[in-house]
Amino acid sequence: MGAILFCASFGDLFTHAVLLLTLGVYSSYGGGCTFPDSWTGSWFLSGYPSLIAINSTHIQSKGECSERESTDKFLLYDRSDDSYRCMVIHEKHKYVLQYKESPVWPKDSLSTICEQISGDAPLYSMFRKEPRPVPQECPFHPAPFTFTYNRGTGDCTNPPSRAEACTDNSRLLLRYMACPDVPGTESNVEELVCLATWKEGSTRYLVGQISQVQRRNSIASDEDTYRCFIYKGQHSDKSMTYNIAQSGDATCNGVSSPTDGSRIMKLTNSDDEHNRCHFPSWILEHHKWFSLDHTHQYHFTTKNATLKIMNADGSYEEKRLVCHSILEQKEKKHIKLVAHVTRGCESGHACLKFYRRSSGVLELQQGSSLWDSPEDACTARGDPEPYLTLISTNLVPMRCPILGRYNVVNSPTDRRRRRQQATIGSEVATECVAGAYESVSFGCGNSQDTIEFSSHCATTVYTCYGSWSSSGSGYLVAAPLARASTHPHTACLVYRDPRTNETRSGRMWLSVAGGSCDRALTAADTVYNLTVNGTCEQSSKYNSGTSRVTSTALILVTLLAVR
Structure with missing residues (x-):
């Protein structure tokens, strides 16, 4: 029993010793701090083979947050070599971080290590990759523009290049022309996706990604696509001009003004087509x-x-x-x-x-x-x-064309029933079948703006919204009354008027198109063959005592099933 007590006591002592040692080490590099939550994610940094991961306490390959002063100074501890560095980090945009850093340093105060950052220390830019940034509207408008450019060998002005807007306002298409008298110029098409803009004093910055439109299938690295721009816009009475300088690599280095960069451009909005x-x-x-x-x-x-x-x-x-x-x-x-x-x-x-x-x-x-x-x-x-x-969205009912009553002498349901009878060799019992109409009346209601398709057991009512004639055919936009709403399920009824010279026999055909008023429909595509059965005022078996039930079946569905 004593041995067991001794082991337990020794275990407790060992646990306490480890805890004290851990706290001592933790205390030795400042006690810890955190980075802003908005920085958490994966970031691209030019020159690094992989993305830089940032969480609340660590920056990959840099160290963990040991001490923080104000909003931008951080002391980072690197456990791998027991060293420290100061990083002065500025959030230029939620997708752009820029920083300067000191050399690695032995343990010392934050202020002492931060003093090691020289005035000409390199400025590094990190661009967010994940979570994936949402592009923002490009600052250059109104497009289209004509532009000149210079890559260090002279201004390419003739023929002028052209910048065009895309349907997505976060994109701009740059069509570079080759100037015969300027070496190093070539015809090329690039697409710029705008990701982030910010302002420092009077200087405006843009970070974007450039892709080669003519070589879309080629694999381009982030080093090839990320670019930083400085730009300045200038209004005149009739035009808008932008001077733009572009970095030569995936950093914001090498651009100091709108007229100083690896490539400089001057955009002038051309003919305002609006x-x-x-x-x-x-x-x-x-x-x-x-x-x-x-x-x-x-x-x-x-x-x-x-x-x-x-x-x-x-x-x-x-x-x-x-x-x-x-x-x-x-x-x-x-x-x-x-x-x-x-x-x-x-x-x-x-x-x-x-x-x-x-x-x-x-x-x-x-x-x-x-x-x-x-x-x-x-x-x-x-x-x-x-x-x-x-x-x-605001259709107004209108008077239907070809007012009158008509008998249906041939319909898709009739054709299906005949095929079914031929198959089973017996009569099919009379039943209510969607689209099996016996008569049609155009504009015979009180307001003359409805069409009724009727059978012995059902009636479907359409509302007329607009009609016209073209090349001997009539076209009618209508919607079933049962579906009337601000977005009615509309269809186009295509018909041949029985009163035209081509159809003096009194027979007409009627078809229903779903997506548009199809000019290619002919009698061969007929869904319903109709014969005239009198005017709306004349008595007919259509308006006898047959019961009428509003049907939810659509003729459009019948058409699509048989064509």
């Missing part, structure tokens, strides 16, 4: 327009427009359209114009044609190619551009 022309009031009366299936969204302002294309995963691809010149215009009916289009960091001129179909319905034809010269945009020859049907 002032060229404006979209007409009948487009701007609704700032947001959507395609019938809501996969496209146009947002218009008084000066420009942004096209948002929704992808299958719900993300958006943006295009920016700026009115450049109006070629044709018919008051509140039609306009043909050239627009400057920016898609990502690609830009050029395209031809646009807008048609006003009703107060809440437009159609758009847009050239698929982008042209450098605005004069070429609307002169290109090729296949006609497809129509995109756009609707506003």
Whole structure:
């Protein structure tokens, strides 16, 4: 028992001794301190093969925080060689830390070790990598710009280079031209992503990453992409000019003014296309327009427009359209114009044609190619551009076209039933089937703004919102009444009017398009064959005592199932 007590006592003494020794060592290098929480993460530092990790108490390869004075002076202890260093660290931006440091030093006071930092000590810059920085708006606007540049061999002024905006305002596309009379210049395209800006006195700084657009598949290191800039903007009556100096490596060294750097540039905003022309009031009366299936969204302002294309995963691809010149215009009916289009960091001129179909319905034809010269945009020859049907969020019911009552003599449900009968060799019992309509009435309600598709057991009601004719076919934008809301599920009904010369027999065909009013639909694509059954005032079996039940089935679904 005594031996056991002795061992326990010895163990306690040993634990206390280790604890006292640890506290003594800890006390010997200052007692500890912490770095700001905002510094925690991984940082790029030029010249280091890997990222520098910072947490609340340690800076990788530098040491742990031992003592702190004011907001920027830190004494760090390096356990690997029992040495100290002073680091004076300034947070220029939440993504940029700059510091100077003393040589490694034996144990001494913070003030003594910090005095070892000479006035000409190197300035180091660290750029945040993780958590991943969010780019910020570039300070150079309004783009586009023309610019000259100098890499130490003379000013490259002719031909002028060009800087263009991207749909993302944190990016700028720099198109460098080669000047035959200036050695060392070459044609090149770079994309600048702006990450951080800050100001020291009257000097403005920018840190960004540059990628080579023409060599996107090549692997570029952080050493190749990070660059520091000093810039200064100057306003005049008609233009904005920026003098910019760029560092030659992934540091902020070597740039001391907007006119002193590894590469210097002078940007002057060229032709302000926002002032060229404006979209007409009948487009701007609704700032947001959507395609019938809501996969496209146009947002218009008084000066420009942004096209948002929704992808299958719900993300958006943006295009920016700026009115450049109006070629044709018919008051509140039609306009043909050239627009400057920016898609990502690609830009050029395209031809646009807008048609006003009703107060809440437009159609758009847009050239698929982008042209450098605005004069070429609307002169290109090729296949006609497809129509995109756009609707506003405030659709107003309108009088339906081709008023009257019609019998359905052929429908997709009839065709499916006949195929089913041929397969099983017997009659199919009568039942309520979505889309199995027997009659259709256009505008026979009190307000003449509804269409009713009826069968012996169900009725689906559509509201009319706008109609027009083109090349012998009629087009009608409508939405099922059961889905009426600020964003109705709209469709385009395409029909051949039975009163036209081509269809004097009194028979018409009716089809339903989901995404847009398709000009390619013909009688071969017919969903419903109809025959005239009288005017709305005439009595017919359509308005007999057949019970009517509002159906939630959509004709659009039927169409997509059979085509």
